[in-house]
Amino acid sequence: MSKSIRSAAVAFTVCFAMAAGAQDTIQIGKDGNVKVHSGGSKVDVRGGNVKVESEGTRTTVGVERDGDDDKKDADDDSSSEIDITGAGRKETLACNGTTEVSISGSSNELTFTGVCKRVDVTGSSNKVTLDAVERIDVTGTDNTVTWKKAAGGRKKPKVSSTGTDNKVSQR
Incomplete structure (x- = not known):
């Protein structure tokens, strides 16, 4: 850096x-x-x-390098992560095209703007709204995930949904 x-x-x-x-x-x-x-x-x-953690949320943001850097750190990548844990949270968060989101908990209402690379939802009664996404994985019970458009040049995101009464649909 x-x-x-x-x-x-x-x-x-x-x-x-x-x-x-x-x-x-x-x-x-x-x-x-x-x-x-x-x-x-x-x-x-x-x-x-830069990794920021606060009350069950973790966000990692990659920083672009200047052209004058001769070497690259082995653990450096430009992807970001958002980890949500807990119950009853209501938030709007931003994805940057490389963001991987992990949600684990119950009764959360989460909205993601921008393009998310991957969204994993585990738990129950979570409501997740996405602007754009490449991949969605849902496990648990009664989770609802809606997406506006697919990312990565696809017509639809890759979707895996296991569990009971989970709904994944385009809005």
């Missing part, structure tokens, strides 16, 4: 911690990796990725 991106990531992390009133820990490793832990929230900047 270029020094300017790493510096920006460090500055973002420290500002985030200060704004959140973080008093727990801020760690900056010799390799430039940064970790902030405060209450139930964590921010981890490593190898070009």
Whole structure:
């Protein structure tokens, strides 16, 4: 990762911690990796990725490299992940075309804007609305997943649905 991106990531992390009133820990490793832990929230900047975890949600965002970087970290990729766990959450989140979403819980109402690469739903009575998606996997009971359009040049997303009374349909 270029020094300017790493510096920006460090500055973002420290500002985030200060704004959140973080008093727990801020760690900056010799390799430039940064970790902030405060209450139930964590921010981890490593190898070009920024991972944010808070109350059952985890988001990983890849950072593009400058052309002047000669080497690439082995764990660097430009994909992102959104992990949702728990019950009764109502949120709107954004996918970036490479986002892989994992939902595990019950009675969540989740809307995803943009293009999701893959969405996995496990649990019961979850309602998931998608703008665009390449693949949908649903297990559990009474989950409803609706999608507006397929992504990746397909007419329909790849769909796997197992369990009882799960519904996957185009809206």
